[in-house]
Amino acid sequence: MIKSPVLNNHGFSLIEVLVFVSVFTVAIVALVASVSYSALSLNDARHRLMSSRYNEELAEWLKFQREYRLFGYSGLLAKSTPTGTTYCFNNSNIGLDANAIMTSGECTGFDLDDFYKRELTLTSATDEQINVQIVTSYRLLNQTKLVTIELSLYDYGL
Amino acid sequence: MTMVYKRPQKGFTLVEIIVVIAIIGLILPAMFSIVFTLLRLQIQISQLQRLKEVGDFVTNQMTYTIRTNAHKVDETCLSEAEFSLSLAGASESVMFRDRSDNCFGYYIKDNQLASISAVLNAPSYSQVLISNSDTDFPVTVNSEDSSLEKIETRLAKIKLSLSTIPRVSYLPTQTLTYQLFTYLRN
Numbered sequence: 001m002i003k004s005p006v007l008n009n010h011g012f013s014l015i016e017v018l019v020f021v022s023v024f025t026v027a028i029v030a031l032v033a034s035v036s037y038s039a040l041s042l043n044d045a046r047h048r049l050m051s052s053r054y055n056e057e058l059a060e061w062l063k064f065q066r067e068y069r070l071f072g073y074s075g076l077l078a079k080s081t082p083t084g085t086t087y088c089f090n091n092s093n094i095g096l097d098a099n100a101i102m103t104s105g106e107c108t109g110f111d112l113d114d115f116y117k118r119e120l121t122l123t124s125a126t127d128e129q130i131n132v133q134i135v136t137s138y139r140l141l142n143q144t145k146l147v148t149i150e151l152s153l154y155d156y157g158l
Numbered sequence: 159m160t161m162v163y164k165r166p167q168k169g170f171t172l173v174e175i176i177v178v179i180a181i182i183g184l185i186l187p188a189m190f191s192i193v194f195t196l197l198r199l200q201i202q203i204s205q206l207q208r209l210k211e212v213g214d215f216v217t218n219q220m221t222y223t224i225r226t227n228a229h230k231v232d233e234t235c236l237s238e239a240e241f242s243l244s245l246a247g248a249s250e251s252v253m254f255r256d257r258s259d260n261c262f263g264y265y266i267k268d269n270q271l272a273s274i275s276a277v278l279n280a281p282s283y284s285q286v287l288i289s290n291s292d293t294d295f296p297v298t299v300n301s302e303d304s305s306l307e308k309i310e311t312r313l314a315k316i317k318l319s320l321s322t323i324p325r326v327s328y329l330p331t332q333t334l335t336y337q338l339f340t341y342l343r344n
Contacts, residue, residue: 031189035192035196038196039195039196039199042196042199042200042203043199045203046199046202046203046206049203049206049207049210053210053334056214057336057337057338060221060338061338061339064338064339064340064341067341067343068313068339068341093337095317095336095337095338095339096315096317096337096339098309098313098315098339
């Protein structure tokens with residue numbers, strides 16, 4: 001009897017290919033997701049840091065205004081209301097403008113450094129105290145992110 | 159006739175190996191470039207964070223010292239003999255006089271920020287606050303974009319533009335600007 005040689009097929013079965021493709025896809029999707037999440041988080045951290053710098057800059061300017069223009073009369077007390085008045089501070093040179101004119105109204109766009117928006121709300125608590133809220137916001141992936149600081153300014157009685 | 163049984167070949171063909179190597183050759187550089195970009199971004203943010211720490215600390219220290227000690231912003235201090243050596247070549251400077259009639263102040267020289275003080279008729283003492291030769295974290299003060307200025311007798315303006323000095327060329331320089339007024343209440 002003549003024995004015919006058995007042809008050894010070394011290819012992969014359909015199941016093997018399917019398992020490999022699904023494991024590979026899951027791995028790639030997980031990798032891409034984690035990388036994009038990391039990049040987004042790092043970007044967000046950077047903008048948060050810059051926003052907090054802008055907040056501190058405006059807070060420092062307000063403390064200076066309290067002493068320079070005095071608290072009441074034409075000073076900060078006159079700019080605040082019991083329900084709160086909002087001012088837009090998208091001017092990046094505010095720290096160097098001692099006589100900056102404060103015009104009430106919310107910011108219309110993200111003009112601070114072409115990326116951020118900085119708003120100040122002054123609420124008069126008493127004749128000697130103003131509550132201050134500074135919010136710097138920015139947009140990242142169609143989401144608006146806010147960085148807020150709050151402080152109270154008291155009349156030194158100068 | 160007897161047939162010779164041929165053992166099946168179990169290796170990969172040259173074409174298969176070339177294809178696999180080519181695919182690995184495409185995937186590996188892509189993965190490394192992604193990791194490198196993330197690492198670069200991470201280092202930039204940590205540099206910016208440290209720059210902010212340095213800037214916050216120095217400006218807080220300056221404003222506290224000025225507000226608690228200065229009586230007036232006094233440019234005549236600049237002409238006092240004990241300061242002439244330290245202040246020679248300074249691009250910016252601002253000097254204050256305290257209630258005991260002693261002078262102190264701050265100056266920018268060689269892209270560094272330093273404080274200077276002296277008790278009357280004694281040698282001046284100078285201390286570098288922001289150094290571009292710091293071994294741990296060098297920071298440069300951009301002279302052309304920084305200013306220390308007297309506005310009024312009781313008002314001084316401080317603008318500091320600080321930049322990191324990257325240790326490696328592929329990292330960009332990080333810059334933060336501090337601008338503030340100090341008003342003297344004393």
